[in-house]
Amino acid sequence: MKSKTIKVNHLARVEGEGALDIKIQGKKLKDVKLRIYEPPRFFEAFLRGRDFREVPDITARICGICPIAYELGASYAMEDICGIKVEGQLRALRRLIYNGEWIESHVLHVYMLHAPDFLGYQDAILMAKDYPEVVKRGLRMKKIGNEVLALLGGREIHPVNLCIGGFYQVPAKQKLRTLLDNLKWGRDAALETVTWVAQFPYEDLNVDYEFVAMRHPDEYAVIEGRLVSNKGMDIPIRGI
Amino acid sequence: MVIKKKQKSLPHKKYKPKLAVFKFASCDGCQLSLLDCEDELLAVTGEIEIAHFLEASRRVLDGPYDLSLVEGSITTPHDAKRIRDVRKISRTLVTIGACATAGGIQALRNFKDVKEFVSLVYARPQYISTLATSTPIVEHVPVDFELRGCPINKSQLVETISAFLQGRKPQTPTSSVCMECKRRGTVCVMVAQQMACMGPVTQDGCGAICPAYNRGCYGCFGPKETTNTESLAKWFLEMGMKKEEVMRTFRGFNGYAPEFRQESERQEMG
Numbered sequence: 379m380k381s382k383t384i385k386v387n388h389l390a391r392v393e394g395e396g397a398l399d400i401k402i403q404g405k406k407l408k409d410v411k412l413r414i415y416e417p418p419r420f421f422e423a424f425l426r427g428r429d430f431r432e433v434p435d436i437t438a439r440i441c442g443i444c445p446i447a448y449e450l451g452a453s454y455a456m457e458d459i460c461g462i463k464v465e466g467q468l469r470a471l472r473r474l475i476y477n478g479e480w481i482e483s484h485v486l487h488v489y490m491l492h493a494p495d496f497l498g499y500q501d502a503i504l505m506a507k508d509y510p511e512v513v514k515r516g517l518r519m520k521k522i523g524n525e526v527l528a529l530l531g532g533r534e535i536h537p538v539n540l541c542i543g544g545f546y547q548v549p550a551k552q553k554l555r556t557l558l559d560n561l562k563w564g565r566d567a568a569l570e571t572v573t574w575v576a577q578f579p580y581e582d583l584n585v586d587y588e589f590v591a592m593r594h595p596d597e598y599a600v601i602e603g604r605l606v607s608n609k610g611m612d613i614p615i616r617g618i
Numbered sequence: 619m620v621i622k623k624k625q626k627s628l629p630h631k632k633y634k635p636k637l638a639v640f641k642f643a644s645c646d647g648c649q650l651s652l653l654d655c656e657d658e659l660l661a662v663t664g665e666i667e668i669a670h671f672l673e674a675s676r677r678v679l680d681g682p683y684d685l686s687l688v689e690g691s692i693t694t695p696h697d698a699k700r701i702r703d704v705r706k707i708s709r710t711l712v713t714i715g716a717c718a719t720a721g722g723i724q725a726l727r728n729f730k731d732v733k734e735f736v737s738l739v740y741a742r743p744q745y746i747s748t749l750a751t752s753t754p755i756v757e758h759v760p761v762d763f764e765l766r767g768c769p770i771n772k773s774q775l776v777e778t779i780s781a782f783l784q785g786r787k788p789q790t791p792t793s794s795v796c797m798e799c800k801r802r803g804t805v806c807v808m809v810a811q812q813m814a815c816m817g818p819v820t821q822d823g824c825g826a827i828c829p830a831y832n833r834g835c836y837g838c839f840g841p842k843e844t845t846n847t848e849s850l851a852k853w854f855l856e857m858g859m860k861k862e863e864v865m866r867t868f869r870g871f872n873g874y875a876p877e878f879r880q881e882s883e884r885q886e887m888g
């Protein structure tokens with residue numbers, strides 16, 4: 379039987395660095411090796427001895443695409459230790475900035491990192507030659523996510539305004555209002571995105587996966603919830 | 619006499635300079651700044667050929683590259699070699715961000731024992747290949763221009779790319795964060811509220827965001843030209859900070875930059 383090895387030395391359009399080797403014999407998959415060569419940075423080690431208030435800004439630097447996840451994660455950990463609960467409007471503002479990050483990062487993934495694979499392009503810029511309006515819509519959605527981040531956080535990447543207990547400064551209502559029109563446009567654009575993505579060709583492949591997600595009874599689980607799976611896993615993570 | 623017919627020249631395409639982006643030990647934030655230029659991105663790609671940018675494209679064109687943006691610090695033997703290869707195929711090499719210009723937050727290992735770090739974080743240390751230090755690119759190869767910040771500022775990045783296209787030096791300020799606070803009319807958080815602020819010794823470029831959001835600057839753009847870190851450290855001590863806190867304040871995202879490093883070591887020793 380003929381065997382074949384596919385070697386991808388640098389995986390592209392992912393965050394971080396890795397390589398993939400796939401061995402095929404005849405029609406059978408023989409071996410898959412994912413090699414992560416992203417250099418270690420040792421956050422767990424150098425955080426020892428730092429002031430607890432410095433931690434969220436430091437953990438943010440784990441990833442520039444989703445810094446809020448790390449800033450909030452660290453803040454919650456410190457707040458739990460100190461017995462602080464952040465509720466009411468501050469909690470709502472935290473959800474808002476986190477949603478800004480979700481918009482920015484998910485649009486980046488859908489439009490710029492993944493869609494080119496489904497539609498047969500090497501990247502979103504080449505894809506823009508045939509689908510200019512689609513790519514422009516994606517860029518505009520992404521920008522709106524970034525606007526939420528910049529307004530509440532001071533800047534898009536590694537925002538400076540989050541701290542243990544909430545925010546260094548809360549935004550004026552008037553300023554928040556300036557986001558409204560764009561966000562309304564964004565909601566329609568998100569629906570169009572779903573329709574667009576639903577038409578992508580998918581392989582007819584069924585794997586017995588265990589899918590895991592956060593769940594919250596009252597809201598879309600972003601900052602609190604339980605960890606659940608389609609196979610019955612259900613463990614408390616935070617809040618409920 | 620035979621008159622030779624003048625040969626018609628072939629219609630040639632405008633030459634687009636080749637841009638490459640390389641990543642070393644980093645968080646991807648600085649290269650993301652390029653994709654965050656939502657308004658400029660498509661226009662930029664009209665002027666420049668993105669020839670190597672793995673975060674954005676799987677198309678890889680061969681070097682040499684006219685402009686290489688390098689993110690991240692050198693932390694492994696493999697990367698120490700790779701950066702020399704990158705230099706060889708880059709006409710202009712610009713380092714982007716605190717990791718690349720000063721070693722980044724991962725340079726905190728430089729003050730400690732990396733072997734202990736490895737065994738502390740990884741269950742199987744034998745798989746980990748790492749150097750004892752995280753060092754800036756300029757310690758390994760010549761660098762043509764450095765763009766500061768953790769992360770870099772988007773407008774400064776666009777300015778740097780345009781400057782390169784026009785063959786001039788990028789216009790990026792070398793003054794302190796304090797100057798920018800004055801320009802935007804932010805009340806000094808150190809004078810008015812006794813907050814520790816690294817603004818006086820930090821290079822501007824962010825637009826003095828932190829004081830505008832009611833907190834002290836934590837120095838993410840690194841030391842400005844000719845700093846007086848000793849005087850600022852004295853201020854911090856007079857405000858009631860402990861020596862250890864002052865040491866930590868200088869030992870952050872740019873803690874391995876010479877000026878900040880010297881100050882943190884002074885505080886540690888004395």
Ligand code: SF4
Nearest residue numbers: 645647715716717768
């Ligand atoms: S300098 Fe900061 S933002 Fe840039 S790659 Fe390094 S950690 Fe990320």
Ligand code: SF4
Nearest residue numbers: 824828835836837838
């Ligand atoms: S004020 Fe200082 S810490 Fe804040 S973003 Fe600017 S340089 Fe970075």
